[in-house]
Amino acid sequence: MAYSTQELMIIAAAREIADREVVFVGMRLPIMAFGVARATHAPDAVGLFECGLVRHTPASGMLYTMGDPPNQEGAAWATGTVQLLGLLQGGRVDVGFIGGAEVDRFGNVNTSYIGDPRRPKVKLPGSGGAADIAAMAHRLLVIINHERRRLVERVDYVTSVGHLDGGASRRRAGLRRGGTAAVITDKAILRPWGPERELHLASWHPGTTPDEVRDATGWDLRLHPEARPTPPPTEAELAALRRLDPEGFWR
């Protein structure tokens, strides 16, 4: 079965979610990845959506946004944003799952300003709930396209905190848990390694090589000691993704 690199990325991201985990699901591609996880290996994962929805059954139709009517029908809880982000702050969420425009070698994410925040080259949409999810989930997953301009040595603006300056700097900032556990791209999966918590190349997708991934990365990307190729998507995974997005809107 042929597949696109975007499909491969969404499926690789879906595999990061374990069954029965409570997942705070960010907008756009994370919605698709979460849907694939639940349709394949994680049927009992619970989804929290910052608009105020909790689901433990699949949505009844295609989602363009988390607040679309198919996500409301049969929801486990329809409540407010403060209630769900409050539970996140209370430590009730295993995994946070967000997208981003830029990510750096310590897994910090920028979705606010490219360039000087006072006179930016590009004004991006901003945090939404991503800053909250990054600060307060037990584990953070980030999904992003792999380009040199996106995977940078240091983000221009930290919207969503990863491991800050590495080492124990996140704890020193007052965050008691969490941090970026994986960055899933259309070429590879990067994971923090060692006491410095710098992102290392943990797996490269079919059709790429470690050298190609390093060339597309804006810092000197080192190999994780357990680095290996990413298994290709299975037919079940691809079928699940195409059921969720029959028109290919998010591909």
Next chain:
Amino acid sequence: MEPKLASLREALAAHVRDGDRIVLGACLEPHIPFAATYELIRQGRRDLEVIAPISDASTDILVGAGCVRRVTGAWVGNVSGGLGHNYRRAFEEGIPHRIEVRDHSNFSLGMALMAGAYGMPFAPVRSLLGSDILRSNPELRVIENPLADEPDPVVLVPPLCPDVAVIPVQRADPYGNAHHWGNQGVVQEAALAARKVILLAEEIVEPEVIGADPNRVLFPGFVVTAVVHEPAAVHPSPMTGVWRRDTAFFQDYHARSRTREGFEAWLEEWVLSVPDHAAYRAKLGPRLEALRIRRRVLSPPVNYAGD
């Protein structure tokens, strides 16, 4: 209680001033009062401070129309399309003019409204620690938790009290008692924090309908200033159980607003040349009816009997 029914034009003319701090969309992606966004543009409001966690393309349209002085929010763009082109142009090139941004996250904004609603001097949160949002929004402060023995930094979020909140609801009575269902975003916090609340009701019902299910009421009628009967006020955003999302409309807006000229033509076509929301509905014609949710999934009744 006095009936509070008004037309959208009357309600916004009477209750929104230039320079006001206004909530237009508190539910994140659904239930955004685009009809009010368009009418404020027709009425030529200026220097508004738009307060919203996320309000899809509504804020981008207002910025492009030159109505906005400041955005206090967590996210501005086009949810299914991506970046907000007008928001970018205003910020990067000063077109049509520069705007100020107070950065928040969804949680810090929701907590700011909660603090405003309940008279709290600030709301303490742990989110945003380590983030540059603390640097670009000078109103946020970090202190050490005075109740902790160990070092424990806490972010203090100042209260936020909007002048006006415009809240779409599925049904309301003429006195401002309303039912809102589906996800709630920060609707409750925004309505309770605002000095004035304008409801845009899909349907006007007898007070007995609202009283029959008080748990579906997010805020009481006494905080509501005006009730506007305006079906499809949320188009192109969705309304739970009533309207699907018009994703093609957002995509078209996204493509056409890519240039200033394209945006101006879009604004003329959908806002300035359209006298009111009834004409907008007529202009959408069968496209709007195709978005109407016809299937019904009703909840069983609950019993509130008192004896």
